[in-house]
Amino acid sequence: MRARVFVTLKPSVFDPQGTTVAEALHTLGYAAVKDVRQGKYFELDIDATSADEARKLASEAADKLLANPVIESYRIEVATS
Amino acid sequence: MKFAVVVFPGSNCDHDAYHAAKHVLGQDAEFVWHKETSLGGADAVILPGGFAHGDYLRTGAIARFSPIMAAVKRFAEEGGPVLGICNGFQVLLEAGMLPGAMLRNRSVKFQCEHVHISVEQTDTPFTVGCRRGQILRIPIAHGEGNYYAEPDVVDRLEKNRQVVFRYTTASGEATDEANPNGSVRNIAGLCNDARNVVGLMPHPERACELAVGSKDGLVLFESVTKFVMGSGVIFRGQSREDHPLAETVLQK
Structure with missing residues (x-):
């Protein structure tokens, strides 16, 4: 089973990289891009019997390692295929 | 006394720290590979600068x-x-030995320059030899030194006097211009509740001899030597209150 974990900086945390990327896009003429937040994406291939079990495991992995709770939050998608 | 300098794969300031302790200060020092499980009876431990484990995932995370x-x-x-x-x-x-986290520098650049920091607290093992408000000129070299913690955590750090170093001007003002990376409240270094664990972004070990432009960093190594050797008693295994130097250290 595949779990996708999206880690992003919390909304209250300034993202200097995202801001720089947004400025670069503006230089390319994409004025419509108002803001960019840069994050991390993980694909976990999990040996689990149900989507719930996979989600629980991915969530634990995110809490303990993939995200730093001081500055980051995360969201999980589980794909059964 | 004996310093243990921990070496992770990717550490690159381990030799500088070893040199400062062993050759400049004249104390015993030993490298300790990260796979070891013992500190070999050291009296003080240094986690050096570099890019441990390639800074994979997040700096320091692995x-x-x-x-x-x-x-x-x-x-x-x-x-x-x-x-x-x-x-x-x-x-x-x-x-989790110190609170907070590091963000990318607000300049999004790797900042490599000499900065000024003020010593805000002198009751830690690494600043016991400093004057309060002493200004040190020490180099920084980092891409992710933008210290962040939730506002209530920062308030608690201030209240408990855990902010040990702050980025300042040469005359000691903590202005925004003097802040090289965007750290909240110009925080350059802090200590834990018990005050024995200290972390800072600037590199005191690279400022221990005039030949490299400054020896302002040596005072941190002198301080811990004083702390450990002061009474001729090694304090391991004792709580801070029971430590024979606690009173001296806390009064300063």
């Missing part, structure tokens, strides 16, 4: 799983002095 870190944690819990410099500071944050 280093906390290195076997030696269990010994470092135990040593710290027993009151032993631990100094995290730059990447070593990031490791202490990720290991």
Whole structure:
């Protein structure tokens, strides 16, 4: 089973990289891009019997390692295929 | 006294720290590979700068799983002095031994320059030889030194006097211009509740001899030597209150 974990900086945390990327896009003429937040994406291939079990495991992995709770939050998608 | 300098794969300031302790200060020092499980009877531990484990995932995030870190944690819990410099500071944050986290510098650049920091607290093992408000000129070299913690955490740090170093001007003002990376309230270094674990982004070990432009950093190494040797008693295994130097250290 595949779990996708999206880690992003919390909304209250300034993202200097995202801001720089947004400025670069503006230089390319994409004025419509108002803001960019840069994050991390993980694909976990999990040996689990149900989507719930996979989600629980991915969530634990995110809490303990993939995200730093001081500055980051995360969201999980589980794909059964 | 004996310093243990922990070496992670990717550490690159380990030799500078070793040199400062052994050759400049004239104390005993030993490298301790991250796979080791013992600190070999050291009296103080240095987590050096560099890019431990390639800074994969987040700076310091993987280093906390290195076997030696269990010994470092135990040593710290027993009151032993631990100094995290730059990447070593990031490791202490990720290991939960100090509060907060590091963000990318607000300039999005790797900042490599001499900065001024003020010594805000002198009752830590690494600043006991400093004057309060003493200004040190020390180099920084980092891409992720933008210290962040939730506002209530920062308030608590201030209230408990855990902000040990702050970026300032040469005359000691903590202005925004003097802040090289965007750290909240110009925080350059802090200590834990028990005050024996200290982390800072600037590199005192690279400022221990005039030949390299400044020897302002030497006072941190002198301080911990004084702390450990002061009474001729090694304090490991004792709580801070029971430590024979506690009174001296806390009164200063």
